[in-house]
Amino acid sequence: MKTKITELLGIMYPIIQGGMAWVAEYHLAAAVSEAGGLGIIGAGGAPASHVREQIQKTKELTKKPFGVNVMLMNPEADEIAKVIVEEGVSVVTTGAGNPGKYLAMWKEAGIRVIPVVASVGLARMMERAGVDALIAEGTESGGHIGAATTMTLVPQVVDAVKIPVIAAGGIADGRGFAAAMMLGAEAVQMGTRFVVAKESIVHENYKKKILAAKDIDSEVTGASHGHPVRQLRNNMTREYLKLEKAGAPFEELEHLTLGALRKAVVEGDTVNGTLMAGQIAGMIKEEMTCAEMIQEIMEQAERLLIK
Secondary structure (H helix, E strand, O other): OOOHHHHHHOOOOOEEEOOOOOOOOHHHHHHHHHOOOEEEEEOOOOOHHHHHHHHHHHHHHOOOOEEEEEEOOOOOHHHHHHHHHHOOOOEEEEEOOOOHHHHHHHHHOOOEEEEEEOOHHHHHHHHHHOOOOEEEEOOOOOEEOOOOOHHHHHHHHHHHOOOOEEEEOOOOOHHHHHHHHHOOOOEEEEOHHHHOOOOOOOOHHHHHHHHOOOOOOEEEEOHHHOOOEEEEOOHHHHHHHHHHHOOOOHHHHHHHHOOHHHHHHHHOOOOOOOOEOOHHHHHOOOOOOHHHHHHHHHHHHHHHHHO
16 A cells, blocks of 8 residues: 555555554564564663664664654663664654754654654644654553544644644554544554564563453553553552542652563563553454554455445
8 A cells, every 4th residue: 555654664554663662672673564564663761772782683684664763851862863873774753852953863864754743733843843744643542642532633633734644543453544544644653553463572461461451441640740641450550540649749650650661561560560552452352463463454444445
């Protein structure tokens, strides 16, 4: 399927894997790219040396385009931005800030820059800054979220800008893909669905939680402090929300979640770890390879779009 995004990024299918910290490492990124989508390495809070290693290992597994997601709050963001240029990465997605200070360097290197946005205002600002495309991410997503739903955000961003828009949040199958296309998107980004890919290094306990999830099993912590995060309900979220309701300071709440994502992804702690997942988790019932996922999604979407 050809769209403005497949042509811009040099990929076969308009499917991008989310840049999830601890989850989006080189095995998964390479597998998604090999399957015809765009794999993404999630830099998260990692040091620049680790990101360089991840890029180099991805190159050993695929010759196809892949990208790096830069969390702009990372203390080593400046170094990571340089590493991306030095290693010849073709695409950068960004979150948690404004990538403006790196745009000239990245554009000079021929890198496609695609920020995640949660509002029309931010989308317009990023377009004026000169980015290549936008990821409009709805509140259905796992992890850090905005307030608008995918259904309402995507068409408004599409109408507000001239650059291509990628839809994210609540998309896990061909129906969601087709709906995103109808809203004006040129591609979709998926995170939760790829967490349970066979190539994903996420602990089996975490994967089983997603596969067993019901439609009401995700909840949002941190909303009262302006840092909302969607994850699956467990002991940690219950304790967090109890403290949040009691008016605990942000620093105390942050201490509760310190290292919690690693606990879940690496150690398989589903009781006190952070199980980031979108509302779509209740639809995901089977572990598949990235190639099988993408093929199934595209076949279903094409049938629906042809009707």
